[in-house]
Amino acid sequence: MRLRLAVAGGIALIVCAIAGTARAGTALIVTGHGWGHGVGMSQWGAYGYALHGWNYQRILSHYYPGTKLGRTGEARVRVLLTRGASTVTVGCAAPMRVTDGKRLTRTLAAGVYGVGPKLALPVGRHGTGLSFGHLAVLDCARAPLTFDGRAYHGTLLLRSDGRHVSVVNSLALDTYLRGVVPSESPSHWPLAALEAQAVAARSYALAELRPIAFYDLVATTADQVYGGVSAEKPSSDKAVYATLGQVLTYGGQVARTYYSSSSGGRTEAVQDAWPGSAPIPYLRSVPDPYDTYSPHHDWGPYELSGARLAARLGLGSPVEWLRVQRNAAWRVESVDFRLASGRLATRSGAQIAKALHLLSTWFSVGQLRLSASRTRVEYGSSVTIGARAPNLRGALLLQRTGSGAWRTIKQVTGPAQVRIQPQANVAFRLVLPGTSGTSVSVDVAPRLHVQALSPRVLAGEVLPRPDGSVEVWRRERGQWRVVAHPILDSHGRFRTPLPLRPVDYRITVAAGVRLSGVQMRLHVTRRMLAGLRS
Numbered sequence: 001m002r003l004r005l006a007v008a009g010g011i012a013l014i015v016c017a018i019a020g021t022a023r024a025g026t027a028l029i030v031t032g033h034g035w036g037h038g039v040g041m042s043q044w045g046a047y048g049y050a051l052h053g054w055n056y057q058r059i060l061s062h063y064y065p066g067t068k069l070g071r072t073g074e075a076r077v078r079v080l081l082t083r084g085a086s087t088v089t090v091g092c093a094a095p096m097r098v099t100d101g102k103r104l105t106r107t108l109a110a111g112v113y114g115v116g117p118k119l120a121l122p123v124g125r126h127g128t129g130l131s132f133g134h135l136a137v138l139d140c141a142r143a144p145l146t147f148d149g150r151a152y153h154g155t156l157l158l159r160s161d162g163r164h165v166s167v168v169n170s171l172a173l174d175t176y177l178r179g180v181v182p183s184e185s186p187s188h189w190p191l192a193a194l195e196a197q198a199v200a201a202r203s204y205a206l207a208e209l210r211p212i213a214f215y216d217l218v219a220t221t222a223d224q225v226y227g228g229v230s231a232e233k234p235s236s237d238k239a240v241y242a243t244l245g246q247v248l249t250y251g252g253q254v255a256r257t258y259y260s261s262s263s264g265g266r267t268e269a270v271q272d273a274w275p276g277s278a279p280i281p282y283l284r285s286v287p288d289p290y291d292t293y294s295p296h297h298d299w300g301p302y303e304l305s306g307a308r309l310a311a312r313l314g315l316g317s318p319v320e321w322l323r324v325q326r327n328a329a330w331r332v333e334s335v336d337f338r339l340a341s342g343r344l345a346t347r348s349g350a351q352i353a354k355a356l357h358l359l360s361t362w363f364s365v366g367q368l369r370l371s372a373s374r375t376r377v378e379y380g381s382s383v384t385i386g387a388r389a390p391n392l393r394g395a396l397l398l399q400r401t402g403s404g405a406w407r408t409i410k411q412v413t414g415p416a417q418v419r420i421q422p423q424a425n426v427a428f429r430l431v432l433p434g435t436s437g438t439s440v441s442v443d444v445a446p447r448l449h450v451q452a453l454s455p456r457v458l459a460g461e462v463l464p465r466p467d468g469s470v471e472v473w474r475r476e477r478g479q480w481r482v483v484a485h486p487i488l489d490s491h492g493r494f495r496t497p498l499p500l501r502p503v504d505y506r507i508t509v510a511a512g513v514r515l516s517g518v519q520m521r522l523h524v525t526r527r528m529l530a531g532l533r534s
Contacts, residue, residue: 024371025438027430028309028319029392030356031300032363034291036260038268038331039283040064041200043185043261044297047193048290056195060248063267064257064282069199070249075173077205078157079226080215081147083166087116089148090156090167092140098123099139100132108138112146117160134160144229151229153179159214168215169228177201177240178232183225184259187233194239203247203257250282258283262294264362268329273361275333285329299359301366303435310339312355317341322365331361366392370430372440376516377422379447379463385418385440387430398429402514423464424514443516446492450507450522455532458484458498460507465492468510468517472496475504502526 034042041063049059057069082088091112098121099105106123113121119132136158144151147167154171177198181187185197201224208223209216219226248255258270270283291297306318317339325333332349339345349361366389373384389395389412397410401424410416412430420426422444431437450460462470465488472484486494504523511517 025440027368027438028304029366029432030302030363033298034264034362035262035296035359037273038260038263039270039273040258042263042288042291044294045288045291046196047189048293050190050192056192059196064248066282067248067250067255070247071245072247077173077176078215079169080218081167081169084164087114088165088167089114091146092143094140094142096138096140099137101135101137117163119158119160174240178237179226179228180224182233182236183227183231187236194236195243198239198243199246200257200259203255206254207256262296263288263291265291266329268331272327296359301432301434313347315345364391368430368438370438370440372442376443378445382419382421383442385428387412387416392432395432400427445516445518446509448518448520452532455500455529459495462492462509466509466515467512471508473506500524
């Protein structure tokens with residue numbers, strides 16, 4: 001606050017002038033498309049093509065261009081169900097055969113058993129425990145085996161490293177697919193989509209066989225989700241058997257048929273998804289128009305501050321500015337950051353997606369930038385509000401006066417400025433629907449004019465008339481105390497008797513519902529008093 005003192009005709013006129021520094025706020029908004037790596041078949045896109053009458057052969061040829069349908073013989077796969085467990089629970093509703101994979105073979109009574117690193121099972125005389133060393137293979141001819149309460153076809157291999165136990169399910173490939181297809185694609189989907197899933201899953205499994213390892217696949221999205229017997233459904237079983245033995249081939253070899261839930265509208269080439277990978281002709285980027293059926297075709301917005309983004313990425317200083325580099329399929333390759341410290345930093349799209357738990361690397365980082373030329377103004381003065389929303393669509397500039405409701409005053413499609421002359425305290429928000437955005441407030445203080453009409457009368461005017469009280473303070477012996485309570489008339493004017501002394505005075509207007517408080521100081525000198533008496 002600054003004071004201007006003018007003396008005219010022996011009358012002292014004091015004007016209170018308000019000044020507030022500029023203020024700006026920024027929110028970072030992350031939006032994106034798709035779920036998963038985006039390489040190969042999009043499951044939701046396949047669903048859309050099936051709804052539009054495509055058969056599974058046509059669906060597969062679209063997502064894996066250049067491949068051919070071939071046939072394979074019977075095969076077995078080994079699926080890792082758990083690794084590094086301290087104990088596991090296995091069992092069967094019928095008697096089981098247990099072997100160490102060499103010569104030791106025993107019969108185990110029906111039931112459920114807890115097994116630790118010694119792989120000890122009660123198969124000795126009179127039910128005594130017997131250790132199977134590093135490997136125990138369980139087979140149950142008349143019922144599925146169970147592991148931790150979940151049923152599985154085939155055999156269960158228990159492996160021990162002396163401290164922990166791993167469990168592997170070994171079974172026929174097409175029996176395995178019965179637990180994969182409904183786990184990867186909803187069983188109520190059109191048959192063509194389930195058949196495409198069955199062929200892709202069969203091809204992927206064969207391409208991933210690892211004879212020198214103790215398992216081929218894991219039962220999660222790291223390979224293919226496998227739910228065992230409980231996942232099986234009649235419709236997906238039908239898709240498996242309708243495509244029995246069918247695989248995709250390229251150049252005489254089984255194709256590595258990656259797939260993911262949702263591409264966002266275009267699949268990604270393998271060398272772009274995993275830098276350092278060699279290009280594979282049938283794993284190139286193709287359009288995926290029916291991915292729009294996916295609930296994750298578009299996702300977000302997720303809101304972050306520059307400081308929070310920096311913390312999640314380990315940048316050490318708030319983000320002030322960023323630039324995104326994309327590949328041909330619109331996925332983010334890298335992002336360059338300029339930090340508040342002045343340092344520059346770069347993170348890959350994969351690093352950012354992992355740190356922020358994003359669904360894919362096809363994302364955008366937009367900014368909501370809102371500024372006010374001043375945050376405190378005197379009644380009757382103007383303020384300029386600046387708004388920008390780079391890389392965002394549908395941003396709205398909102399305004400609220402006092403405690404009223406927010407109302408939209410502008411849709412921000414590019415740099416925008418609004419110049420207003422606020423009549424009361426006002427707040428602004430720049431938001432994208434679904435976010436809280438960023439905000440700035442402008443406090444409006446009443447215009448306060450005070451003049452001494454005589455050495456015994458102080459008069460003034462407060463515009464507009466506030467709902468807060470007015471007080472006059474005087475400093476005496478280093479202490480401030482109230483010496484007058486002026487009463488404002490309907491026009492905001494007052495005239496109060498007050499014997500003036502050559503000391504400091506302070507006139508205050510308390511904050512009300514609509515306006516901020518304001519105060520001014522008046523230094524009265526003997527010379528001023530003498531001029532008022534003349």
